Amino acid sequence: MPHDLTKVGSAQTPAASAQPGGPGSGQPAGAGPGHPAGAGPVDDSAAALAGLDALDTPTVQRAPRWRRAVAVGVPPLVALALFLAVWQGLWAAAFWPEFKLPAPVSVWHEFTVVVANGEVWSILWTSISRAFLGFLIALVIATPLGLLVAKVAVVRAAVGPLLSGLQSLPSVAWVPAAVLWFGLTNSTIYFVVLLGSIPSIANGLVAGIDQIPPILPRVGQVLGARGLTSARHILLPAALPGYLAGCKQGWAFSWRSLMAAEIIAAGPLLGIGLGAYLEQGSSFNNISMVIAAIFLILIVGIGVELLVFRPVERRVLRARGLSGTH
């Protein structure tokens, strides 16, 4: 039973040693001079293979955890401290009046006020929930769109340039139109967020699919993957790094579009998000509040990047041996 592997495994030793140089038993000088394998007993070839594997296997050296934590954590903290020091110095030098450049302490104070009265949570929730909901809707629309553009030539020719163009169009340009169409409602906000993030996600997926090495779809075909099966088992996983990069950019676009929409479109139906909070500060001529709002927007952006996208991306890239660092 040649297919019976267990049997074969035990039978293979005598068989192979009886026929050095392979199954072509009549094989003459066959491999010619300088033909090492098969000269010794078969156990030798197993050992040689094991030795070769041990020698050739890539070794990975990883620094201890604490050292990596220091390497990752210390530089940004130092940069932040330097930034605060320069700010404090500039403020102390009094080049600009107080209403233009506030003291770091007064921004901090403004920040503690919103935190103390609990307003900060409702502000953050309003904005983050909108951005996430918008981002999720964008994902649902952009993923099939990206697949279509990448795989159907006619669609790519028709929509591809438009999609790239939309990516460079600042989504804030849509706000006035959206206000006229939808009024000061949540629809306006979501419309702007979607137009900001869909092109990025779709383009990311297209780029991810375009960068798949051609051998992989071929392997899928040889192994019996067709159509949707091929998309599920080969195409989408292979395009995942590019798709993730697109999602990350799509999130960034959705967040900044949201801020633009919230700053411009303020109304009683809309509730107070981070953008409206910033706009309030500006209306009250309260520079500390404006700066505090900007920091909050920045912190949310960095937080989502660090807590959501970075770990996912790291896992995906590391599993493929694409990025051992950071």
Next chain:
Amino acid sequence: MTVTIGQPTERRTPAGPGPAAVRLAGVSKTFGTGAAAVTALRDVSLDVRPGEFVCLLGASGCGKSTLLNLVAGLDRPTGGELTLNTTRPSFMFQEPALLPWLDAGRNVELPLRLNGVARGARRDRARELLELVRLDGQARKRPHELSGGMRQRVALARALAATTQPGDPDATGLLLMDEPFAALDAITRDVLQGELLRVWQATGTTVLFVTHDVREALRLAQRVVLLSSRPGTVAGEWDVEHSTTDLYDEITASLREVITRHAA
């Protein structure tokens, strides 16, 4: 073109008699039409017995990739007839072409998964095949954690998973190999050639192996078929198994002759 899957054959020991596993009868392949037409293969006739190991030897442009694609069913001949008497043929390329997001075990499982084999069964089968290529215990490793030779052995296990059917001992598998060791260093290549012979013996699979290397062809094959270039035709055939002389010089001379024809 008739493809009969799983038709019983009388014997599957290497090079056993019986109906041909692969039969090419006057197969031609032309790409394009009119003045721009390129003939890649012209009137190629070749019988491969079940369990036989045949090396196709040829310089660039001999249409060997075209030939393998035809046998694999990725392309159709424009003339002649191609008959397969094996299970689904599987392919090995110069690069291992493992899916980088799957570990070694899951790469081997993939063809079984695509063919709807249940999880437990395909896991067992993958373990068996990894053992066969002497990669026991490496199933959880990702491709980038393996050496080039180990990756190529995972690819071999995956190709075997695609073409062999443990439940049906009457079905002979067909391995199409397109210079699978060409990108490896000399030491690894030498060891893997020995491994391929051992695995071929163990599984009784029919092998169609393309190479540029006369020594490799002589070491591996029972029969060497020399293809000429542009268009590809059969330019010579040597029975290595039953030959009593060293065919190296003879085959090399023929290969040179075929190449020299293109000097003008």
